[in-house]
Amino acid sequence: MGNPERVPFLVPTMLGSEAESVRQAIEHSPARSPRFFSERVEETLSSIHGGSPAHFVTSCTAALHLSALLLDVKPGDEVIVPSYTFVSTAVAFALEGATIVFADIDPETLCLSPESVAQLMSPRTRAVVTVHYGGVSAHLAELVSLCRTHGVDLIEDNAHGFGGAHEGRPLGTWGALSTLSFDAQKNLQCGEGGGLIVNEQRFVERAHILRDRGTNRHEFMTGAISEYTWIDRGSNFSPPDYAAAYLLPQLEVRQQIQRERATAWQRYHDALGPWAEAQGVRLPHIPEAAESTHHIYWLLFPGGEARKQFREHMDVHGVDTPPHYTSLSLSAGASSFARPTDTPRSNDVAEGLVRLPLHFGLTPMQQDRVIDAALKWVV
Numbered sequence: 001m002g003n004p005e006r007v008p009f010l011v012p013t014m015l016g017s018e019a020e021s022v023r024q025a026i027e028h029s030p031a032r033s034p035r036f037f038s039e040r041v042e043e044t045l046s047s048i049h050g051g052s053p054a055h056f057v058t059s060c061t062a063a064l065h066l067s068a069l070l071l072d073v074k075p076g077d078e079v080i081v082p083s084y085t086f087v088s089t090a091v092a093f094a095l096e097g098a099t100i101v102f103a104d105i106d107p108e109t110l111c112l113s114p115e116s117v118a119q120l121m122s123p124r125t126r127a128v129v130t131v132h133y134g135g136v137s138a139h140l141a142e143l144v145s146l147c148r149t150h151g152v153d154l155i156e157d158n159a160h161g162f163g164g165a166h167e168g169r170p171l172g173t174w175g176a177l178s179t180l181s182f183d184a185q186k187n188l189q190c191g192e193g194g195g196l197i198v199n200e201q202r203f204v205e206r207a208h209i210l211r212d213r214g215t216n217r218h219e220f221m222t223g224a225i226s227e228y229t230w231i232d233r234g235s236n237f238s239p240p241d242y243a244a245a246y247l248l249p250q251l252e253v254r255q256q257i258q259r260e261r262a263t264a265w266q267r268y269h270d271a272l273g274p275w276a277e278a279q280g281v282r283l284p285h286i287p288e289a290a291e292s293t294h295h296i297y298w299l300l301f302p303g304g305e306a307r308k309q310f311r312e313h314m315d316v317h318g319v320d321t322p323p324h325y326t327s328l329s330l331s332a333g334a335s336s337f338a339r340p341t342d343t344p345r346s347n348d349v350a351e352g353l354v355r356l357p358l359h360f361g362l363t364p365m366q367q368d369r370v371i372d373a374a375l376k377w378v379v
């Protein structure tokens with residue numbers, strides 16, 4: 001008997017119907033609007049976000065950059081972001097000259113800590129960007145009220161939380177703007193893709209202009225004007241319509257995809273509780289107010305050495321358990337683009353966290369292999 005196949009960390013979500021949808025986009029594109037599928041995607045994204053206008057864009061990074069442009073972020077402004085996040089949350093604002101201020105995270109949910117944000121607010125703060133880590137939100141009402149008190153905008157980097165909710169309200173509708181990712185690792189994916197959700201009227205018109213290379217092309221397309229021209233800053237943020245055609249079938253069955261993830265997530269959670277407690281390993285917790293998208297199942301080890309040993313053990317058993325973010329306040333980029341801050345909890349989580357395989361199509365048999373291997377690791 002040969003070795004059983006490895007359990008990969010990630011297999012990109014694929015239903016099988018994407019190819020037919022892309023074929024339709026190819027066959028019908030000359031006769032239809034060049035954004036036919038993108039518009040269908042945008043209608044769906046908008047309806048999920050309470051009717052807020054939605055833009056299908058090339059990536060979450062691009063949507064964050066659009067947010068920085070919409071806010072008119074400029075040198076001298078500060079933008080507060082969690083230290084425990086992907087680089088895009090910070091770099092999109094640094095690109096427009098903002099100084100990044102890394103805040104620490106909440107120990108329970110690993111999301112931005114309102115206490116840390118409150119300490120870092122300054123007269124130069126222009127925006128706060130929060131991340132719903134693993135698809136779980138935290139303390140959104142506090143963050144909204146903190147931002148309101150200081151007159152700054154809250155942006156949701158909702159790369160993980162598409163379809164989730166907090167206190168019954170969809171993630172992505174709490175901030176002035178929110179951003180989505182449909183890259184290959186996300187619950188719904190088209191290889192590369194993203195979304196910008198515009199929750200405040202003051203940004204609606206300009207979002208079209210910035211996305212459309214700084215032109216009023218949107219008004220032209222809706223028939224409001226007879227020709228379009230250059231009027232503002234901007235760039236081309238639009239993916240090919242084929243990407244939208246790929247994504248659309250997944251959007252249509254998103255609840256089924258999310259349900260499967262929830263089942264797999266819960267299976268890990270039920271199986272690993274007593275073992276984790278005995279080994280001093282922390283498991284994720286979903287607060288009562290949160291409706292999670294179950295994007296990540298993580299384990300938090302007490303330190304880098306324990307994590308290393310666990311990863312080696314799992315590797316021997318054929319299971320991939322990648323770590324996740326580094327703590328950005330300690331990065332080389334931070335020394336150029338950030339105001340120095342202390343983020344001890346982010347640093348610890350970056351050292352101790354691993355992710356278990358979790359993807360659409362993960363079988364109970366594969367999960368059993370992951371669970372059995374984990375249970376064999378004892379300190």
Ligand SMILES: Cc1ncc(COP(=O)(O)O)c(C=O)c1O
Nearest residue numbers: 059060061086088131159181183
């Ligand atoms: C929290 C967060 N924000 C932004 C991004 C960037 O997304 P994209 O690859 O679509 O630019 C990621 C990617 O994994 C992410 O995890």
